[in-house]
Amino acid sequence: MGEQRVMPLIEVENLGVRLNTSRGPAQAVRGVSFALKRGETLGLVGESGCGKSVTAMSLMGLLPDSAVVSGSIKLDGNELARLPDADYCRLRGNRISMIFQEPMTALNPMHTIGHQVAEPLRRHKKHSAAQARKEAIALLDRVGLPDPARRVDAYPHQFSGGQRQRITIAMALACEPDLLIADEPTTALDVTIQGQILDLIADLVEERGMSMILISHDLGVIAENVQRMMVMYGGTVVESGPTDEVFRRMGHPYTQGLFRARPKLGARKGTRLKTISGTVPELADLAAGCTFSDRCPLVIDQCRAALPPMVDVGPGHVVRCIRTDVSMAENVGALSA
Amino acid sequence: MTAAPLLDVKDLEQRYALPRESLFRPPGQVRALNGVSVQVAAGKSLGVVGESGSGKSTFARLVMALERPTSGQVALLGRDLNRISADELRRARRDFQMVFQDPYGSLDPRQTVARIVAEPLTVLEDADRATFRARVAAVLRQVGLRDADMEKYPHEFSGGQRQRIAIARALITQPKLIVADEPVSALDVSVQAQVLNLMQDLQEQFGLSYILISHDLAVVDYLCDEVAVMYLGRIVEQGRPEDLFEHCAHPYTRALLDAVPRARAGGGRRRRGGQAIASQSAATTGCPYVARCPLADQHCREALPELRKVGEGHLAACHKAEAVMALPQAAMEG
Numbered sequence: 001m002g003e004q005r006v007m008p009l010i011e012v013e014n015l016g017v018r019l020n021t022s023r024g025p026a027q028a029v030r031g032v033s034f035a036l037k038r039g040e041t042l043g044l045v046g047e048s049g050c051g052k053s054v055t056a057m058s059l060m061g062l063l064p065d066s067a068v069v070s071g072s073i074k075l076d077g078n079e080l081a082r083l084p085d086a087d088y089c090r091l092r093g094n095r096i097s098m099i100f101q102e103p104m105t106a107l108n109p110m111h112t113i114g115h116q117v118a119e120p121l122r123r124h125k126k127h128s129a130a131q132a133r134k135e136a137i138a139l140l141d142r143v144g145l146p147d148p149a150r151r152v153d154a155y156p157h158q159f160s161g162g163q164r165q166r167i168t169i170a171m172a173l174a175c176e177p178d179l180l181i182a183d184e185p186t187t188a189l190d191v192t193i194q195g196q197i198l199d200l201i202a203d204l205v206e207e208r209g210m211s212m213i214l215i216s217h218d219l220g221v222i223a224e225n226v227q228r229m230m231v232m233y234g235g236t237v238v239e240s241g242p243t244d245e246v247f248r249r250m251g252h253p254y255t256q257g258l259f260r261a262r263p264k265l266g267a268r269k270g271t272r273l274k275t276i277s278g279t280v281p282e283l284a285d286l287a288a289g290c291t292f293s294d295r296c297p298l299v300i301d302q303c304r305a306a307l308p309p310m311v312d313v314g315p316g317h318v319v320r321c322i323r324t325d326v327s328m329a330e331n332v333g334a335l336s337a
Numbered sequence: 338m339t340a341a342p343l344l345d346v347k348d349l350e351q352r353y354a355l356p357r358e359s360l361f362r363p364p365g366q367v368r369a370l371n372g373v374s375v376q377v378a379a380g381k382s383l384g385v386v387g388e389s390g391s392g393k394s395t396f397a398r399l400v401m402a403l404e405r406p407t408s409g410q411v412a413l414l415g416r417d418l419n420r421i422s423a424d425e426l427r428r429a430r431r432d433f434q435m436v437f438q439d440p441y442g443s444l445d446p447r448q449t450v451a452r453i454v455a456e457p458l459t460v461l462e463d464a465d466r467a468t469f470r471a472r473v474a475a476v477l478r479q480v481g482l483r484d485a486d487m488e489k490y491p492h493e494f495s496g497g498q499r500q501r502i503a504i505a506r507a508l509i510t511q512p513k514l515i516v517a518d519e520p521v522s523a524l525d526v527s528v529q530a531q532v533l534n535l536m537q538d539l540q541e542q543f544g545l546s547y548i549l550i551s552h553d554l555a556v557v558d559y560l561c562d563e564v565a566v567m568y569l570g571r572i573v574e575q576g577r578p579e580d581l582f583e584h585c586a587h588p589y590t591r592a593l594l595d596a597v598p599r600a601r602a603g604g605g606r607r608r609r610g611g612q613a614i615a616s617q618s619a620a621t622t623g624c625p626y627v628a629r630c631p632l633a634d635q636h637c638r639e640a641l642p643e644l645r646k647v648g649e650g651h652l653a654a655c656h657k658a659e660a661v662m663a664l665p666q667a668a669m670e671g
Contacts, residue, residue, distance in 0.1 A: 047525035048496075161389065190388040190552060191596040198598075217526060220598030247602035259600065261530040263555040265582055272537070273530035273559065279495050280525060 007077055008035035009211050010059070010179055014071035015081075017054050017063065019283070026283035028054045029235045031307075032071075038178070041205060041212045043226035043243065045219060045258070049280050051235040052215050056181050059213070060098055061088035075179070094124040097172040099201075101184035103164035107156040113140070113167050114152035120174040139170040143200060162193035169200065176208055183215045198225055219259060223247055228316075231255045234281055234291025236307065241317030251311075251319035253327050254292045290321070298323045341415060342376035343513055343546050344400065349373045349409035351395050351570075369395040371570040372409070377563075379513065382540065382547040384557030384578070386593065387567035393550045396567070397518050400548060401435050402426060413514065431461055434507035438519035440499035444491040450477070451487040454506045461510060472509060479542075480505045480535060497528035501535065508539065518550045533559060554597060558582060563650075566590045569625040572644060576651035586653035586662045588630045624656070632657050 017029040029051040036042055044052040057063050059073060061083060073080040075095065080088070097120075100106040108116060117139055118132035127135065133152065140148035143166040145159075156164055165185060172180060182201060186194035202225060205212045214226050222229050223243060230240040231252065239252040250256045257276040278295040287293050289304040296303065302322060310318040313328065321327060350372055355365035370392045377383045385393045398404050400411055402418040411418045413433060418426060434457065437443040444453055454476060455469045474484045480501040491499055500520060507515050520536070521529040537560060539545060551557050557564055558578045566574040566581070566589065574587040585591050623638040624630070630637065637656055644654045647662065655661060 047527060191554075192388060192592060194598075195596045218598065219526075219600035223600045223602070224598045244602040247600065258526055261527045262600065263530070263533060263553070263559040265555045265558055265594070265597065271559070273534055275530040275534060276527040279497060279528065 006037060009038045009040075009076060011035040011074040011077075012055075012059070012072070013074075015055065015058060015073060016070040017051075017058050018068040018070075019054070019064070020066045021284050023282060023284035027235055027286065028283050029058070032230075032232075032237055034230065034237075034240070036179070036211045036213070038211055039205075039209045040228070041214065041226040043222040043229035044213060044215045044232060045217065045222050045229060046232035047217060047258075047280050049234075049283060050232040051283075052232050053183055054235075055232070056098065056183050056213065056215055059179075059181060060092060060096060061085070062092075090124070093120040093172075093177075094175045095177055096179045096181065097175070097177040099165075099168055099172050099180070099182040099185045101187050103161060103168050103188065104156065106168050107164060109156050112153045112155055113159070117152075117167065117170045117174055120171065124175050135174070136170070139174055140167065142204075143167070143170045143173075144196075145170070161189055162197065165189060165193075165197055166200070169197070169204070173204060173208070177210060179211045179213070180205065181213045181215070184217070185214075186221065187216070187218075194221075201225075219262065231258070234286050235283060236291055236320060237310075238292065238320045239318070241314065245314050245317045249314060249317070249328060251313045251317070251324050251328050252292075252321050253296050253298050253323070256327065257295075257297075298326055343379040343414065344375075344377040344548075345410075345412040345415075346373060346375045346400065347410045347412075349396070349399060349411065350407045351392075351399060351404070352407045368570050370399070370406070373567075373570070373572055374409075375565055375572065375575070377514070377546050377548065379546060380540070380544040381563065382549060382561040384549045384551060384561035384564040385567060386551060386554055386557055386564060388552065388593075390569070391567040392570040393567050394518060395570075397435070397516050397548065397550050400514075401433065401516055402430075428461065430457075431510040432512050433514040433516065434510060434512040436500070436503050436507050436515060436517040436520050439523050440496055440503050441491075441523070443503055444499055446491050448490070449487065450482075450489055450491070450502055453491070453502065454487075454509055457506060457510050473505075476505045476509045477502075479508065479539065495528070496524050497531055500524060500532050504532075504535065504539070508543075511543070512545070514546045514548065516548045516550070519552070520549070521556060522551065522553065529556075536560060554582065554593060566593070571625060571654065572652075573626065573655070574653045575644070576648070576653075580648055580651040584648070584651075584662050586647045586651065586658040587626075587655045588632055588657075588661055589626050591661060591664070592629070624654075626655075632660065 013033050015029055015032040019026050019028045032055055034042065046052045058069055069081050071081065114133055114136050117136040121127045121132040121135055137148045137152050140152060145163060145166050186197050189197060216222055226243055229243045229246055230237045233254050239246060239255045250259060260274040261276055263273060276295050287304060289306055290308050293299045293303045308320050308322045310320050311324050313319050313324055349370050351370040353367040353369060355367060357364040373396060385396060387393045399406050405419055416429065451470060451473050454473045458469060458472060473487060477486060482501055521532050524532060549557060549560055561578060564578050564581050565572045568589050574581060574590045581590060582594065585594060623640060624642050627633045627637050642654045642656045644652045647653045647658045
């Protein structure tokens, strides 16, 4: 947007997260770096267990106590990693807020929606009860909840899934955060409602100049909603770049595999889906080299030796693969087919 | 459709009573299904799509004879499932089995895979343990699992493998029809493709029929010979996937197609109009879709459109079906 050479709003460098799982310690995230300016949007794509939600949780300071965070997360130049919980509480819901996947579990069934939307306002902005309530009604109106003045005292179970997600969005926006993290915000919703919710989030991001990190497993949702994207696999970023650039020329065999595996409209019965063989690896027993090496069709011995470096393949477009010369040459025909 | 269909559903209606709100008025009703008729031929698959509240899961439960319909009939192989005795119904269940959405919730965590998969069979047949185990082993191999997996518990498997176990459990009675309610929506994309390919292989191998309930149009397109689009308990459009997705004749089908995000470069934001959610309890005289329809006029508000033929094997319940078909169609790739 208009600013010149401003400090990024959020700057993540070499983020690593070690979690204790039932199968021993696991490096859930390693070497994740990105920066986001005000008003920019970033998408995180990947399958379950790829580390995208853990990355989001570490930005929110919501990792379990046993998690070991390395690297740095800076918000406006201030270090957030390993910040004491009390300090994090002042940021969470205030400068950084999050929209969760399941609107039913994200809302407290015992409190009215008005109470829940007003809570961050009372806590962070020290609004009076009456003032917070008025503001909450305005917020609920903004997110398109019908008749908010009357329904502000209703409980979450009295709303549909789409309406509940609108309420959690109102909560997340209450304090006008600088960074909004949306973790699969529409996965639990119908396609038609999904469109409305994504439109709403896009409007609000634009209107308030927020930055957004959108997490999704749906390549379609990512293609339409963010400026830049990162593809994650086995805790590392395997490909990152401007969204259009990545969709035009997918560099990593995993990104390509993910794209081909989606059932597409117009693929008639009898055609076979191209699967990625094998399954998503357990984080506790990841391969030493490239995390995708066990499932990769292009794997060579060298891939298993060490984690490949990021390779530049286009403007701002990097791929963590040593075989991009082959993958990107082979892919040309495959994607247009 | 030739010969006698495998499944014949006629004028199926299902209503659920709402809690009474006043002493002096009759309790309200949820009209979950409002007259659904559909046939499935042996070896063919029917996809049912629609939003939540469209009645697609109610339809699945009625086809599985898990509930009694308010009116209408469900006939499998010529037998009306609601007219036969409980004992006969139990034996008839051999021919139709179900696969559920959530492979984490649908398998008993305290039972071994062998017991889970054998259960439908033990209800139906008296045989010794060795026979059951041989049958379980055979069916596990068919879905791509190993004999050694028999002694394991569900938590030892990934989501995709669990869904394979659920499919094995449905297959073991050698059914003619499998009703699958969102079988892949809880799975990761790369695993989804494996399970869909498996379902297609099994169909070719055993001549199964599927009723596939899904909100994902691409999944239905991939697996089905015919698709029914449901809205508020009615089929609003029905036909072969290529007809439906390339020349859709109902504005609702079009709205569903338009809502699918496209994975391609230069997607950008495509705006979709706001849409009200219609009530399932109110009985309306006109077209149920009228509140959301961009083409609605006075006639639509007054007369309920019947499901009528708009092309070869292509039905639509819209007064303006021809006008909808003439509109430029949504781009299909991605």
